[in-house]
Amino acid sequence: MTTSRKPGEEVRTEAQGLADKIGAPLLPRESFSLAKMFEMSGSGEAIIVGPGGARWQDAGGKEFFFHPNMAAVRVKELSRGGTDALVEAAGIQSGDRVLDCTLGLGSDAIVAAHVVGETGKVTGLESQPVIAALVAHGLTTYRSDSPRLKRAMRRVRVHCADYREVLSSCPDDAYDIVFFDPMFRYTVSRSSGVQALKTLANPAPLGPSSVAEAKRVARRRVILKERKMSGEFERLGFRVVKEASNHAFGVLDCGR
Template identity: 30%
Template sequence: MRYIVTTSYNANKEIVRLAKNIAEEFNVKYINRNHVSKYLKSGKIDFYYVVDKKGMLKIKWKDGEFFFHQGIAKIRMENIKHGERDYLIESLKPEKTDVVYDATCGLASDAILIANFAKKVVATEGSEHIYRVVKWGLKRYISDEEWINNAMKKIELIHDNYKNFVRNQPDNSFDIVYCDPMFENPIYESNSLNPLRGFAVYEPLSLEDLEHMVRISRKRVVIKTLKKDSLYEKIKNYFSKEFISRKSGIVYGVINKSEV
């Protein structure tokens, strides 16, 4: 995909300098924001990175944008505090001493929530563009929720495909492994994920991947899938326990290492 780096309109010198440095790092052109529309109309670029006035990095294209935000992590934590169930946390059962591997980071909303309950989250993201925006956000985003700021500090984000990563880790490297591959039957009502779809890595989870995830885990592996997806049928017999949302059909399947 073809892209450039620019700033928001009327950016100050510091933001322009930052954008030029990013363009150099990405090995692409820096373009003044006033000229970006010409590049889009002529078809010279597919999208562009924007450094906004707060120094945050986002991706924009003709009819959409993708940027880092605290997402639904804040809402989910409020729900937990009010006694509502959260199947992700229930299935993972993270403890304060646990190091958790999040195989498919995406916007990092799951990783942020997990990190609040764990010692550390190591996350991988296979998409270069999603990785760049989220990595930048984890370093620079400031939430009005202190728990989110603390959680983000406990996330180590790595640009790698989980299939490659799990094969290069020693046995029992992590207490818990969590994988949330892209659904075969997307839930388009999930507005937070929709902007990512054009940049996401679509690679189905294989049984060999699952075996490596079990191998590198110490306590358990949790796979998030849809009950109507073929992945569920393929791996459901491996689950020790399931947490299923009746409303969405989302399944958190737990494989306890002690039962393998």
């Protein structure tokens, strides 16, 4: 963990807070290049905090940082009375309790938080500490000109936890919707952020026991986002209800 060169007091404080949260040492940047920082620390990766936010970077140049990405467009579309594939597939409503088991960049959680509103609840689980810390930090600090987007981001509650452990500890019907978006085995996006996310993310596939737990925990519906031809919907017993350009949504109705 380090900062940009010549950091102000606000950046230093922000960096120290993130370092404490992750449990990583905060190394003074001084005038060193990032390559020199890697050499001196003996590490091949770092989190750098600067005036524009925080990012993870490795010695090969891959970067990961929070950005609302398509969530901004999707929230804008919904606010104009438009539709959203996830919202339609999941049947998310105002006041719902939503559990996103695989938070990643947080785009779907932001959209869900916009729909559930002030009376609802969106919890995002992320098992990888770096992703969880940077996304949680970004959700609370990202500057946006859209009050709707900002309110939605601030409503998402992030927990660094493995969904398998969380689901097994939840009571029946703890949430209305439980959502899974595991890392696709094959990504088509050439975005550097998506590729870095794949490097950092937990590659473990979703298992039948987790699906069974999710069905117990969800009062109305369990959702899976995957590639239609991946075979995962059939393997795990989901019914495909919505298709997008490069993925689809499958559901399990809980009927409670």
